Amino acid sequence: MANEEAPIWKRKILTEEEEACRVNSTSPVKTRELIEIGSPLKFDLNNPWKIKKKITPRALNQADLVISHSETFDYILPYWNLDKAKQLVNGAMKGVAMYDVINETKYNEDAGFIFRKLNNQDDDYSLSVMGLFDIHRLGVDDEIGLYWDPRFQTFMFIILSKVCRKKIFSVNNTTSVVTQDLIETGPAQTIHSNNMMHMTKKITSQDITFGELRISSLAMFDYILPYWNLKLTRSLVNRNAAHVALWDATEKKYGRTNRYEDARFTFRKLSSDDYSLTCMTLINDRGLGVDDEIGLCWNPIISKFIFKLISKVCRKKTFSNTPGVMTRELIETTGPAIIFDLSNIRYLGKFITPQNIAQGTLEISSFKTSEHILPYWKLDKAKNLVNGNVERVGLWDVTEEKYRRTIGYEDVSFTFSKLDNLDYSLSCMALINDRGLGVGDEIRLCWNPIISKFIFKFISKVCRKKTFSNTPGVMTQELTETGPAIIFYLSSRRYFRKHITPQNITQGTLCISSFETSEYLLPYWKLDKAKSLVNGNVECVGVWDVTEEKYGRTNRYEDVSFTFIKLDSLDYTLSCMTLINDRGLGVDDEIGLCWNPIISKFEFKLISRAVLID
DSSP: TTOOOOOOOOOEEEEEEEEEEESSSOOEEEEEEEEEEOOOOOOTSSOOEEEEEOOOHHHHTTTEEEEEEEHHIIIIIGOOOHHHHHHHHHTTOOEEEETTTTTTTOOTTTTSSSEEOOOSSOOOTTOOOHHHHHTTTOTTTEEEEEEEEEETTTTEEEEEEEEEEEEEEEOOOEEESEEEEEEEEEEEEEEOOOOOOEEEEOHHHHHHHHHHEOOOEIIIIIGGGSSSSSHHHHHHHHOOOOOOEEEOTTTTGGTTOOOOOOOOEEEEEETTTTTEEEOOHHHHTOOOOOOOOEEEETTTTTEEEEEEEEEEEEOOOOOOOOOOSSOOEEESSSSSOOEEETTOOEEEEEEEOHHHHHEEEEOHHHHHHHIIIIGOOOHHHHHHHHOOOEEEOOOOETTTTTGGGOOOOOOOOEEEEOTTSSOOOEEEEEHHHHHOOTTTTTTEEETTTTEEEEEEEOOOEEEEEEEEEOOTTOOSOOOEEEEEEEEEGGGGOOOOOEOOOHHHHHTEEEOOOOIIIIIGGGGGHHHHHHHHTTTOOOOOEEEEEEEGGTTOOOOTTTOOEEEEEETTTTTTEOHHHHHHHHHHHOOOOOEEEETTTTTTTTEEEEOOOOOOOO
């Protein structure tokens, strides 16, 4: 398998030729043949949803989607095997695999999804999707997206938007008995994943006691029922309990969603005409307390509740000072509550010391612990800590959140403990090693009570220029660090610029002069790694393409090997054929490069394209 060649994808077109009949001399007949033309194509994973369809009454009735001739030839057939594509255009019905992105479900080719050519004047095609229509309760004017993924040879399916309407009770007094019927009314609302309205709610003692969230009738009809299927809504308001799914999106900012795949949530109408969502597991997992604020909405695209913990009520801790009592107990102050949300995180700052590196710990003073950490801990946990017990804690490294990346350390054990001098210590050898922390580096730390974990951020790195020692009488020169410290911040990245040459494209490398390496790269490398490089060893390096960082996208090339080596000319070369191809670099395009010592990787940026004039 490792030696198999990657498939080559090409455009396909139909050619027409006139052939004389070989049996008799009748007039020529036109024959059409599918052929491949042009240069190999690249599949654009950054913008794959090229086929977008609004559901029509016809599509609902016939349970299929019409895919136009141009869509088929532009976005599907280029990524099919030529023989298979020929069979399709010649009228064969093809069973195709389907991946439902919403439910993360893969259907094989024998699951009933049929792709075929229609017998109409436009030579359109049809994809039968009955199962997906039923599963997602699609309706007229809902919009879906499709694409053919050549890597897995499957159609990918997603719901882009749903059309929803408000529900009201209609009074029917035409009979002797007045009845109410739930109906849909008003203008349609087109709901996307980014325009849903969350209802907000403060947790009550009753919510915690009964393990449920009470939702008023008014909030139900404003924020939830408009996005429910009418049939299900009628069942719910008629006091039939509904089993629903829920996703906890509190940590979405950090790239995590708790989907509660195996949990059971029940939604029902109460005798008071309010509603109740049973969720004891969620309340316990989030450690919800009285007056914590949450957000809740119904997402009609995935047919699930979306929960979010918005703010947490916290209080300062202090030792009781009762006259005549020798022992002091930690208590919460009766002063005003501290409302913690993600907009008011208070980090404590710290510079790394030799002791931190040697012991693999971060010392935090008693004052800073009392000011920045204990107010956000639960009282029983804080009591354990100050009484000398070792507390196991979680930690997330959000240094790279700018690049939409968080290191969660799910399988690493961190401990927080009180020292004999009444200060505190956080053991974090794995973090110190992973970040390559050095003396004088600046970090920030806080306790986030919403996720109940420490949040770590690497702020600045102490770097120094490298130069060769010039000892009289000594023939060999050794690389040493020299001069005042250079303090590197993410906001102070220094890119050096290069114009792409024909040689760069042909060889798949970027040549970097000895001067550029000494000025822009080696000062930010660790000394032992820099020595290895200048002594002629090949260094494997990481490269992140941050060209699109302002759009929230970074190509991190996690599985690609890049090498950086010294040439005989004393210049250096970075091998990056994959990057050159992915960016489609051409002669005279301008790029920027820098070494980022905080993430220990090259950062690449395409600055400008050369304008070609015919």
